[in-house]
Amino acid sequence: MSAPLLARGVELARDAGLAERVSFERGDVNDLPFEDDVFDWAWSADCVGYYREAPFPALRELARVVKPRGTVALLAWSSEQLLPGYPELEARLKATAAGLAPFARGMPPSRHFSRALEWFGELGLEEAGISTFAGDAHAPLTDEFREALTALLEMRWPGAEEELTAEERAEFKRLAYAASPDFVLNDPAYYAFFTYSMFWGKVPA
Numbered sequence: 001m002s003a004p005l006l007a008r009g010v011e012l013a014r015d016a017g018l019a020e021r022v023s024f025e026r027g028d029v030n031d032l033p034f035e036d037d038v039f040d041w042a043w044s045a046d047c048v049g050y051y052r053e054a055p056f057p058a059l060r061e062l063a064r065v066v067k068p069r070g071t072v073a074l075l076a077w078s079s080e081q082l083l084p085g086y087p088e089l090e091a092r093l094k095a096t097a098a099g100l101a102p103f104a105r106g107m108p109p110s111r112h113f114s115r116a117l118e119w120f121g122e123l124g125l126e127e128a129g130i131s132t133f134a135g136d137a138h139a140p141l142t143d144e145f146r147e148a149l150t151a152l153l154e155m156r157w158p159g160a161e162e163e164l165t166a167e168e169r170a171e172f173k174r175l176a177y178a179a180s181p182d183f184v185l186n187d188p189a190y191y192a193f194f195t196y197s198m199f200w201g202k203v204p205a
């Protein structure tokens with residue numbers, strides 16, 4: 001539903017020579033602008049999965065527009081390591097409100113993306129499956145990776161510093177701030193990974 005990201009999608013499809021084959025439609029995944037049973041499959045990339053509430057009606061909408069025996073899939077980020085060599089600091093950051101988001105303390109476990117199998121079960125989707133995909137980044141970083149990781153380090157833990165001790169905060173600033181001489185991306189042995197998990201199921205006949 002983000003106009004700038006949609007425009008970027010249109011641009012990428014055009015540059016790849018796919019303008020005739022790919023179309024874009026703006027809409028709310030909770031209320032899709034399509035009839036029932038029209039698609040062979042539907043998937044949500046990096047969108048449904050970050051819900052604080054159980055991902056209904058979004059998932060129900062995806063299932064509604066897919067034909068019987070068609071597939072519905074959800075892909076979302078599921079883990080990462082961004083501060084190699086500092087597992088304690090990274091564990092602390094992951095335990096902050098920002099680190100846990102969109103999950104929040106006190107939420108029922110069933111709202112966490114790692115439990116999406118339950119969501120498929122609740123909707124009566126069949127033959128559920130899961131695959132996890134891993135991405136790596138390591139020194140020497142390409143400009144593109146460096147830019148993406150710098151942005152990720154800036155946005156991953158907003159407000160987390162308030163939950164850290166003074167010592168942890170100093171360590172965080174030393175490693176995760178781009179202006180720091182010890183910025184972790186300058187480490188000649190830098191290595192990061194992140195995983196995305198995909199859950200899928202079939203619409204019953």
Ligand SMILES: C[S@@+](CC[C@H](N)C(=O)[O-])C[C@H]1O[C@@H](n2cnc3c(N)ncnc32)[C@H](O)[C@@H]1O
Binds near residue numbers: 002005028029045
């Ligand atoms: C992390 S981006 C992923 C974009 C794209 N799917 C991709 O994989 O590159 C998440 C996108 O979900 C969109 N979004 C969030 N809530 C939505 C909703 N209820 N309906 C439609 N799009 C939504 C945001 O506008 C944003 O563009």
